[in-house]
Amino acid sequence: MTDCFAVIFTSTRTEGDNGYAEAAERMAELVSEQPGFLGVESVRGADGVGITVSYWQSEAAILAWRQNPEHQVIQARGRLEWYSAFHTRVCRVEREYRFGQ
Amino acid sequence: MTDCFAVIFTSTRTEGDNGYAEAAERMAELVSEQPGFLGVESVRGADGVGITVSYWQSEAAILAWRQNPEHQVIQARGRLEWYSAFHTRVCRVEREYRFGQ
Numbered sequence: 675m676t677d678c679f680a681v682i683f684t685s686t687r688t689e690g691d692n693g694y695a696e697a698a699e700r701m702a703e704l705v706s707e708q709p710g711f712l713g714v715e716s717v718r719g720a721d722g723v724g725i726t727v728s729y730w731q732s733e734a735a736i737l738a739w740r741q742n743p744e745h746q747v748i749q750a751r752g753r754l755e756w757y758s759a760f761h762t763r764v765c766r767v768e769r770e771y772r773f774g775q
Numbered sequence: 776m777t778d779c780f781a782v783i784f785t786s787t788r789t790e791g792d793n794g795y796a797e798a799a800e801r802m803a804e805l806v807s808e809q810p811g812f813l814g815v816e817s818v819r820g821a822d823g824v825g826i827t828v829s830y831w832q833s834e835a836a837i838l839a840w841r842q843n844p845e846h847q848v849i850q851a852r853g854r855l856e857w858y859s860a861f862h863t864r865v866c867r868v869e870r871e872y873r874f875g876q
Contacts, residue, residue: 680783680866682828684816686875715785717826719818725826727783733869759875765781765866768834774787774860 678712678767679730685760687722694756697748704744710735729767736764779813779868780831786861788823795857798849805845811836830868837865 687694705711710731718724730736739745752760788795806812811832819825831837840846853861 679869680781680864682781682783684828715824715826717818717820717824719820723816723818725816725818725828727785727826727828753874757874760873762872763781764869764871766869768780768865768867770865771863772861773854773858 679733679736680765680767681728681730681736682763682765683726683728683760684763685724685726686758687718687724688756688758692755693751697751697756701745701748704742705739708735708739708742711739733764780834780837781866781868782829782831782837783864783866784827784829784861785864786825786827787859788819788825789857789859793856794852798852798857802846802849805843806840809836809840809843812840834865 702714705714705728712729712731714726714728716724716726730739740749803815806815806829813830813832815827815829817825817827831840841850
């Protein structure tokens with residue numbers, strides 16, 4: 675998966691679900707259908723801090739996902755309802771190492 | 776923090792502590808003294824899967840940390856004792872967005 679792109683999304687959730695779980699499930703389904711989507715890894719701790727890393731074939735694929743109309747509605751709800759803060763970093767994967775699995 | 780590098784370390788822990796917590800604490804201290812180290816974000820879920828992202832000024836700084844003698848001992852113990860699998864990706868941060876905080 676070298677020569678790909680990673681989007682690191684670090685976020686802090688607000689209290690309560692407020693429709694988050696359902697939207698997260700729908701976004702997981704929708705993103706998996708996006709051209710150029712390679713995979714996603716996501717962990718959230720008990721303190722509400724989460725890191726999600728998604729992997730993409732190109733920057734154009736990342737931009738297309740960012741501009742997907744259904745995703746844009748969800749992004750707006752994220753800012754209003756689900757996150758107190760987040761930080762998105764678009765990165766180029768330069769090299770990688772693997773152990774196990 | 777654009778124009779920096781990110782190391783995405785995705786790992787699965789083995790069962791039990793086996794000295795992991797103490798080593799993690801020592802590594803957090805040691806890495807914070809490394810030239811070119813910018814910060815770290817780390818989350819582990821209840822299922823043992825964790826994502827740690829560290830940020831660096833340069834690839835040379837990442838290499839120096841990888842080759843730090845005390846860190847190398849810990850890397851070897853990681854493969855033997857603490858992780859059933861891990862995946863390390865060295866990335867160049869191309870752009871970033873922020874909300875809140």
